Amino acid sequence: MLQLQITVPAKADITGIADYITTNSYEKYAIDFSNKLNKVLSLLGHNPNIGTARPRSGEGIRLHPMNKVNIIYRVKGDQLQILRVHHSALDSNKLKNI
Numbered sequence: 001m002l003q004l005q006i007t008v009p010a011k012a013d014i015t016g017i018a019d020y021i022t023t024n025s026y027e028k029y030a031i032d033f034s035n036k037l038n039k040v041l042s043l044l045g046h047n048p049n050i051g052t053a054r055p056r057s058g059e060g061i062r063l064h065p066m067n068k069v070n071i072i073y074r075v076k077g078d079q080l081q082i083l084r085v086h087h088s089a090l091d092s093n094k095l096k097n098i
Contacts, residue, residue, distance in 0.1 A: 001045045002080040010072075013085040017069065033069075040066045041082065048075045 006014070014037065021030040044051065044064060051062035051073065060074040065088060072084040 001042075002048060002075060003078055004041060004045055004082070005079045006082045007084075010082040010085050017085065017087070036066065037069075037071075037085070040064070040071065041080075044071070044073060045080050048073075048080055 014034075018030045018033060021033055048062070051064035051071070054061040054063050054072070057063075057072070058074070060076070061083070062073055062075075064071045064073070068088050070084075070086055070088050071082060072086070073080060073082050075081070
């Protein structure tokens with residue numbers, strides 16, 4: 001399994017999504033989101049090539065959907081770098097800090 005590294009922008013994305021869910025719905029749904037995200041990150045750590053390659057976003061960049069959220073990541077050495085996590089309705093080409 002690759003070593004997981006979540007970047008500062010991705011951490012901010014995750015916190016923002018969880019806060020939004022908590023504020024606009026139920027805290028239980030935010031916890032469910034976090035649990036599912038952890039499972040998907042583990043899956044990616046074991047199978048990093050299951051995401052779709054996104055060469056226009058940068059070398060080695062891949063995207064993996066999780067419900068209505070996209071996980072943008074790359075493998076660098078023995079690390080799985082989570083670069084961004086955002087709602088699928090957003091244009092991933094306009095994200096900064098990838």
